[in-house]
Amino acid sequence: xxxxxxxxxxxxxxxxxxxxxxxxxxxxxxxxxxxxxxxxxxxxxxxxxxxxxxxxxxxxxxxxxxxxxxxxxxxxxxxxxxxxxxxxxxxxxxxxxxxxxxxxxxxxxxxxxxxxxxxxxxxxxxxxxxxxxxxxxxxxxxxxxxxxxxxxxxxxxxxxxxxxxxxxxxxxxxxxxxxxxxxxxxxxxxxxxxxxxxxxxxxxxxxxxxxxxxxxxxxxxxxxxxxxxxxxxxxxxxxxxxxxxxxxxxxxxxxxxxxxxxxxxxxxxxxxxxxxxxxxxxxxxxxxxxxxxxxxxxxxxxxxxxxxxxxxxxxxxxx
Amino acid sequence: xxxxxxxxxxxxxxxxxxxxxxxxxxxxxxxxxxxxxxxxxxxxxxxxxxxxxxxxxxxxxxxxxxxxxxxxxxxxxxxxxxxxxxxxxxxxxxxxxxxxxxxxxxxxxxxxxxxxxxxxxxxxxxxxxxxxxxxxxxxxxxxxxxxxxxxxxxxxxxxxxxxxxxxxxxxxxxxxxxxxxxxxxxxxxxxxxxxxxxxxxxxxxxxxxxxxxxxxxxxxxxxxxxxxxxxxxxxxxxxxxxxxxxxxxxxxxxxxxxxxxxxxxxxxxxxxxxxxxxxxxxxxxxxxxxxxxxxxxxxxxxxxxxxxxxxxxxxxxxxxxxxxxxxxxxxxxxxxxxxxxxxxxxxxxxxxxxxxxxxxxxxxxxxxxxxxxxxxxxxxxxxxxxxxxxxxxxxxxxxxxxxxxxxxxxxxxxxxxxxxxxxxxxxxxxxxxxxxxxxxxxxxxxxxxxxxxxxxxxxxxxxxxxxxxxxxxxxxxxxxxxxxxxxxxxxxxxxxxxxxxxxxxxxxxxxxxxxxxxxxxxxxxxxxxxxxxxxxxxxxxxxxxxxxxxxxxxxxxxxxxxxxxxxxxxxxxxxxxxxxxxxxxxxxxxxxxxxxxxxxxxxxxxxxxxxxxxxxxxxxxxxxxxxxxxxxxxx
Numbered sequence: 019x020x021x022x023x024x025x026x027x028x029x030x031x032x033x034x035x036x037x038x039x040x041x042x043x044x045x046x047x048x049x050x051x052x053x054x055x056x057x058x059x060x061x062x063x064x065x066x067x068x069x070x071x072x073x074x075x076x077x078x079x080x081x082x083x084x085x086x087x088x089x090x091x092x093x094x095x096x097x098x099x100x101x102x103x104x105x106x107x108x109x110x111x112x113x114x115x116x117x118x119x120x121x122x123x124x125x126x127x128x129x130x131x132x133x134x135x136x137x138x139x140x141x142x143x144x145x146x147x148x149x150x151x152x153x154x155x156x157x158x159x160x161x162x163x164x165x166x167x168x169x170x171x172x173x174x175x176x177x178x179x180x181x182x183x184x185x186x187x188x189x190x191x192x193x194x195x196x197x198x199x200x201x202x203x204x205x206x207x208x209x210x211x212x213x214x215x216x217x218x219x220x221x222x223x224x225x226x227x228x229x230x231x232x233x234x235x236x237x238x239x240x241x242x243x244x245x246x247x248x249x250x251x252x253x254x255x256x257x258x259x260x261x262x263x264x265x266x267x268x269x270x271x272x273x274x275x276x277x278x279x280x281x282x283x284x285x286x287x288x289x290x291x292x293x294x295x296x297x298x299x300x301x302x303x304x305x306x307x308x309x310x311x312x313x314x315x316x317x318x319x320x321x322x323x324x325x326x327x328x329x330x331x332x333x334x335x336x337x
Numbered sequence: 338x339x340x341x342x343x344x345x346x347x348x349x350x351x352x353x354x355x356x357x358x359x360x361x362x363x364x365x366x367x368x369x370x371x372x373x374x375x376x377x378x379x380x381x382x383x384x385x386x387x388x389x390x391x392x393x394x395x396x397x398x399x400x401x402x403x404x405x406x407x408x409x410x411x412x413x414x415x416x417x418x419x420x421x422x423x424x425x426x427x428x429x430x431x432x433x434x435x436x437x438x439x440x441x442x443x444x445x446x447x448x449x450x451x452x453x454x455x456x457x458x459x460x461x462x463x464x465x466x467x468x469x470x471x472x473x474x475x476x477x478x479x480x481x482x483x484x485x486x487x488x489x490x491x492x493x494x495x496x497x498x499x500x501x502x503x504x505x506x507x508x509x510x511x512x513x514x515x516x517x518x519x520x521x522x523x524x525x526x527x528x529x530x531x532x533x534x535x536x537x538x539x540x541x542x543x544x545x546x547x548x549x550x551x552x553x554x555x556x557x558x559x560x561x562x563x564x565x566x567x568x569x570x571x572x573x574x575x576x577x578x579x580x581x582x583x584x585x586x587x588x589x590x591x592x593x594x595x596x597x598x599x600x601x602x603x604x605x606x607x608x609x610x611x612x613x614x615x616x617x618x619x620x621x622x623x624x625x626x627x628x629x630x631x632x633x634x635x636x637x638x639x640x641x642x643x644x645x646x647x648x649x650x651x652x653x654x655x656x657x658x659x660x661x662x663x664x665x666x667x668x669x670x671x672x673x674x675x676x677x678x679x680x681x682x683x684x685x686x687x688x689x690x691x692x693x694x695x696x697x698x699x700x701x702x703x704x705x706x707x708x709x710x711x712x713x714x715x716x717x718x719x720x721x722x723x724x725x726x727x728x729x730x731x732x733x734x735x736x737x738x739x740x741x742x743x744x745x746x747x748x749x750x751x752x753x754x755x756x757x758x759x760x761x762x763x764x765x766x767x768x769x770x771x772x773x774x775x776x777x778x779x780x781x782x783x784x785x786x787x788x789x790x791x792x793x794x795x796x797x798x799x800x801x802x803x804x805x806x807x808x809x810x811x812x813x814x815x816x817x818x819x820x821x822x823x824x825x826x827x828x829x830x831x832x833x834x835x836x837x838x839x840x841x842x843x844x845x846x847x848x849x850x851x852x853x854x855x856x857x858x859x860x861x862x863x864x865x866x867x868x869x870x871x872x873x874x875x876x877x878x879x880x881x882x883x884x885x886x887x888x889x890x891x892x893x894x895x896x897x898x899x900x901x902x903x904x905x906x907x908x909x910x911x912x913x914x915x916x917x918x919x920x921x922x923x924x925x926x927x928x929x930x931x932x933x934x935x936x937x938x939x940x941x942x943x944x945x946x947x948x949x950x951x952x953x954x955x956x957x958x959x960x961x962x963x964x965x966x967x968x969x970x971x972x
Contacts, residue, residue, distance in 0.1 A: 044789070045800070074784045077631070082792070089789045090801065095781035096789035097630055099623075100653050106620040110627020110635065111781070113613060114585055118631065118781055136623075139616035317609040320751040326607055327746040330576060334566040335743055336373035 041073055042066050044093040054206035054232025054245075055085050058152055061212045062092060062121065065220050077118050079108040081133060083125035084159045084234075085152035094121075102133030105140040105149070112145045112308045119220075120147040127157045127165040130186055141195040143307035144224045148216070151188065151227070154234040155241050162237035169241070189287040189298060192227050193280075199224035199304040201287065202260065202297045205231040207246030210263045211253075211295060218260055218297060224304050231293070254286065254296030262296070270295065341550040343510055348407035349556055350416040352433055353501065355425035356393045357386045357400040360498030363523070365402030366738075367502045367539075370519045371511050372404070373567040373740050376558030378412040380405045380849075381569075382938060383736040384433075385677040394459065396432035403438070406509075408557050410565065410740060413704060413849025415733070417942045419443060421508070423501055425482065426459075427451060427466035434469070436937070442474040446504070448497070449479035478550070480504065485545055489538050499535045503542020510555040513543045564743040570734030573708035574664060575600035578636060579608050580744070581713040582752045583662075585635035587613040587624040592676040593732040594640045594666035609752075618646035622663065626650055629659050630790065632755050632780035634720055636662040636712070641670045641683050648691045651725055655695040655815060657790050658767065658776070660719035660726075662712065667731040667845075669936055678936035679732040681845050682896040684915040687727045688874050696816045697725040699874040703848035705739035707871075722818045723778055729873070731895075733846045733938045760786035766799035767814070774817035819875045826872055828879025833859055833866030836886035838952055841867040842928070843893045844916055847939055851893050854944035865948050867893075873919070881924045891929045891951060892916040893944055898932035 042063040049055045066076065076094035080086035082101035089096025095118075099107050108122045129137050129151045140149070156174060157163040163176040166186040173180055192198050200222045204215040212230065219226035233245035243249030251270035253262045259277055270292060276282050283299035318326065353368070355361035362383065369381050382403040391398040405416035418440040424430035424447045433439050451463035470477055482500060483493045490496040499520065506516045517536055524532045546553070568576075574597045578586060586605065588598045602612040615621035618639060625635035639647065644665050654661045667683045669675025687699045698718050702711045708730060715726040760783050768776045779786035793801040794808050802808075831840075832852050843851040848869045858865040868883055870876065884890045898914040899906045913921065914932025921928050931947045933939075948954075 044787075072784070073787050075782055077781050079627070090791070093787050095787055097627075097657075098789050098791040098793070100649055100792050103619065103623045103650065106615065106623025107627035107630065109613075109615075109620075110585070110587070110624040110629070111631040112627075113611060113624065114628035114633040114635070115631040115781065135616055136620055139620070311611050311613075315606045315609060315611060318607070323608060323751075324746060324749060326604075327576075327580060327749065330579075330604060331566060331743055331746060334568045334572070335564050336370065336567045336740065337376050337561065337565045 037067055037070055037073070039063050039067050042093050044091050047091045048087070049084060050236050052235035053084065054154065054230070054234075055088065055152060057206035057209055057212060058085070058150065058230055058232070059088055059091055061209065061216050062088075064213055065216045066094075068217065069220060071119065075118055076121065077108075077111050078121045078123060079104045079111065080123040081125070081128040082159070083128045083157070085123055085125045086128060088123045102128055102131070103136065104128070105133060105136040108147050109140060109143060109145050109307075112147060113311065116146070116308045116312060120145070122147055122149045124149070124151050126151060126153040126155060126167045130166040130188055138191075138195055141192055141225055141227065142197045144197045144199050144304050145308055146223060146306040147225055148219045149225055149227050150216070150219075151229050152232055153188070153229055154232050154238055155185070156234055156238045158234045158237050187288065187290060188229050189294070190284070193284045193287040193299060197304050198227070198299065199301045200226035201283065201299040202226070203229045203231070203293065203295055204260070205242065205246055205251070205295065206233070207242075208266060208269065208295070211260060211266060214260045215296070222300065223302050224306050250292035251295045252292040254294055254298065256297065259297040340547050341507070341553040343553055343555045345555045345557065347409075347556070348405065348416075349421065349509075349554055350403065350405040350419045351421035351423065351505070352384065352401060352403045352419045352438065353423045353505070354384060354399045354401035354429040354433060355498065356398045356429065357389070357391055359400070359425055359494060361401035361425065361501070364498035364502040364505075365404060367516070367519050367523055368505050369402070369404050369738055370523070370567065371502075371506060371516050372406045372509070372556075373565070374515050374519065375511060376410070376560065376565075377406040377408070377556055377740075378410040378559075379407075379567060379738060379740045380412040380415050381738040382415045382733065385736070387675070387677050394426055394428050396428050396435060399429040399432035401429070406556050408559055410559055410561050412739065414853060414941065415737065415850075415938045417940045421446070423505065424448070425497060425501075427463045431466050442476070445470055445475055445477045446480050446508075447477065448482035450481070450483040452479065480545075485541060486538060489541060490534055496534060496538045499538035500542035500545075503539035503544075504546045506539070507543045507546025507550060508553050510553050513540060516543070565740050566743045567738050567740045568705065569596075569736055569738050570702070570705045570708040570730055571597035571666065571736070572600045573705050574638070574712065574730065577709040577712040579605065579610065580709075580746060580749045581716045582750070583636050583712065583716065584610045584633050584752070585613065585625065585628045586610070586638060587615055587621045587628070587635060588638050589615050589618045589621045589643060591618070591640045591643045593668055593735045594638045594643070594664070596735065597638050597664070597666065618643040619650065622647040622650040622661075626654055626659055626661055629661050630657070630781075632782070634660045634662070634716055636664060638664040638666065640666050640668050641686075642673065644683055644686060644690065651691040651697070652693055652695050653792050654725040655691065655697060656792050658723035658778070658815065659790075660723055660778070662715045662719050662726050662728065664712075664728045664730060666735045667729060669934065675936050677732065679846070679895055679938060680934055680936070681729070681731060681847070681894050682915065682934070683729060684844070684873060684896070685918065687729055688919070694812055694816070696819050697727060697874060698722070698819070698822065698872075699727045699729060700872055701729040701845040702734060703844075703846055703869060703871065704741070705734055705737065706741035708734055709744055718822065722775065722822060724818055729845060731846050755780065755782070757782045759784040765797045766790070767795065767797045769797060769814040773821040774814040775821065823875035823878060826875070826877045828883065829868050829870060829877050831866050831868050831883060834864065835866070835883070837864030837866050838888045839863075839865045839948060840884060840887035840890045841865065841893050841944070841948070842870065842890060842916065842920065843867060844870045844873060847893055847895060850939045850941045850944055853941035854948060857941060857945050858948045863948060863952060863954065865952070870916070873916075876919070876923055880920065881926065884924055884926050884928070889929065889951060890920075890926060891931055892920065893939065893947075894930065894932045895934065895939065896932050897934050898930050
């Protein structure tokens with residue numbers, strides 16, 4: 019009798035608490051066919067379901083660009099903001115409501131170019147958030163202009179005779195920032211690896227910076243060796259790293275890497291060919307800014323609040 | 338010892354100036370507190386060089402304070418030309434003469450060390466500057482400030498200011514025991530030795546004054562039942578933010594706004610709040626907006642250049658109907674402009690600076706006291722209307738100390754807990770009331786309310802849409818919230834008679850000077866009144882009816898306008914003061930303006946002169962321009 023009751027209540031608890039994938043689906047995505055953004059959305063939904071997160075308690079924040087439409091299609095609370103400014107908005111959410119997990123979605127131009135200042139400083143704040151940069155190496159929504167990560171010499175509408183500069187390496191940039199606590203790289207043509215990487219980022223305490231390589235089939239179809247077909251990668255392997263499924267081992271070499279060693283991580287981060295895939299760096303002990311602030315903040319009851327305000331008035335009272 | 342002869346006066350204005358870093362500002366703070374404790378009404382203005390260490394012994398290095406003290410407890414502006422100036426050197430003194438800040442019969446107290454200084458150039462310039470004063474009606478008292486201070490400390494730079502404040506204590510017949518108390522309070526974080534030296538020097542200054550001054554002043558105080566506080570506008574904003582229930586202030590350092598965040602940073606954590614210093618002005622508003630979106634209405638405090646950087650986020654706040662409060666402590670512009678000095682040049686930027694049609698509420702405090710209360714008003718409007726509210730303070734309010742009734746904080750309501758109740762099925766994120774444009778805000782954590790908040794045009798369901806019908810609707814709904822708010826406002830009251838020859842219209846911190854000028858003009862029999870506008874967007878109702886009862890209407894504001902007397906300026910190309918532009922557009926009345934950029938507050942007498950010029954009481958300085966003639970009879 020007792021065990022039956024326990025089983026029933028267990029079932030009931032499970033029924034309430036188990037979310038299905040549909041719980042995270044909003045309107046159907048309107049990205050182009052073959053766009054990598056679809057894969058990231060699906061991976062995010064799978065990770066949220068796996069972690070059984072209540073959709074009302076998640077906030078996704080984005081900037082402007084193709085990938086920044088993601089909050090429209092993810093059924094959580096979402097904020098589709100302005101170009102380059104997703105991270106300050108996310109910082110505001112974390113500071114005021116640290117109980118809410120935050121996912122930030124940005125594009126390469128969004129994060130590395132117009133949002134560059136916020137990118138570097140958010141890493142130093144180390145807010146506790148999953149930060150995904152969907153890097154297709156081009157401005158796509160505005161129809162093919164060079165982004166900071168557009169490869170050497172590639173022709174775009176603003177560089178019709180080829181780009182002038184070497185592409186920015188986001189991994190080495192973040193590995194030079196104070197308080198960096200999580201850096202990973204993955205690609206949408208490696209869906210199992212993508213899932214595992216986002217899952218690892220979700221579990222990390224602090225700002226998890228994930229660069230997701232993804233091809234724009236319309237404006238950059240040849241990027242990443244035509245979407246990974248001919249793109250040299252090396253998988254970073256560690257017992258606590260991103261698991262490498264057996265099939266992945268056919269897609270590239272595997273290299274042992276200790277993601278806890280910052281020097282080793284910086285060395286890996288500057289490598290671009292083959293592109294390192296997996297967990298480049300993790301330090302779970304870097305404190306998150308919002309937690310530092312909350313720990314130092316006193317939250318007095320109303321009577322104490324009033325008493326303190328009176329005391330402040332006393333300081334300025336003259337007669 | 339008989340001591341100096343006392344002269345009783347209802348009010349007095351004095352200035353204390355030294356080289357930057359010599360402590361005249363500290364002396365002024367001490368003297369202002371001394372007067373406040375005695376029950377004098379008070380208004381102070383900082384005299385600040387724009388550099389931290391400008392070259393010493395130059396007019397550009399002058400640093401200090403202007404203090405207007407009065408028998409009445411309510412002083413609303415910095416007053417007219419100063420009656421007394423205490424200068425640590427002749428160049429600081431000269432700077433005040435050049436600023437046209439001193440009365441013709443000013444009493445000058447000046448350190449006499451320069452008369453016999455080893456450097457010939459100082460001896461010469463000291464003689465020359467003093468001769469300029471001696472040729473007029475000024476009275477000069479040379480004081481051995483440096484010499485007397487050196488009797489007590491080795492380095493006179495560290496202590497002259499305390500001797501000076503002691504001297505002022507004698508000059509104004511104040512109680513030296515109270516000064517002792519004030520100084521101990523000001524230096525409470527210093528070592529015992531520093532405090533004792535300061536107290537000793539002040540006492541020495543007082544003794545010197547009692548022994549050597551022939552005359553001294555007495556500004557009696559009016560007794561008040563209500564306790565008073567003395568603080569500057571930025572401190573008032575900080576305390577006001579706390580009592581208004583804000584929990585986050587996100588900012589980036591910028592003069593003259595930053596000291597509000599200093600005051601807040603010092604104590605906010607004890608009240609369950611944060612000051613977040615962001616990486617730039619853009620992030621500062623972004624963090625505030627993120628916090629507001631998450632349900633905790635936040636504020637950001639900045640000044641002109643910061644406002645420019647925040648415009649895109651302002652548009653986002655408007656489009657997403659996220660409540661948000663921005664305080665703009667205005668300074669001289671454009672660009673870096675005059676960072677430490679007052680101007681009211683951000684009005685049109687606040688109203689129209691963001692691209693696209695971005696309706697927002699703009700309000701302006703006119704006194705330090707209003708700086709305290711205005712953030713409660715701003716927050717309430719922001720939350721109830723889901724709107725961006727811009728509060729326009731200025732450098733005069735920011736740094737000026739004023740005496741006002743101690744706010745009753747016992748009435749501060751508790752911060753309501755976040756409403757995380759489930760959202761009924763079918764609830765829309767922009768459930769606009771078609772009459773008012775108002776809607777209920779949903780916040781993250783409310784089950785059933787999930788959805789995207791987007792910077793794109795959207796309809797009631799919050800989803801992006803691009804068709805004209807829904808674009809028109811979105812604009813109309815956001816706009817009509819201003820009309821809704823306007824309906825709840827009262828017409829402003831007219832200071833003076835409700836009809837006459839001239840109506841002055843002001844906004845922000847010029848109010849006190851404008852009303853004082855009107856009082857002086859009316860005492861001379863002129864039919865002048867004034868009206869003060871606190872709500873700049875939406876404008877209060879009834880303005881046109883008020884304006885119609887006057888033959889002429891002129892704004893008084895501290896921003897740029899073209900001068901009618903300039904031959905290049907015509908009715909067609911003249912650029913008006915910013916409030917004048919606004920009122921001309923809103924009322925179709927030919928509103929003129931008295932709008933200048935002196936980098937300091939208007940003195941009431943300047944406004945009185947303008948009143949007389951407009952009314953032709955004295956021969957006008959400039960020939961009237963074409964619009965001035967057209968201004969005859971605004972009916």
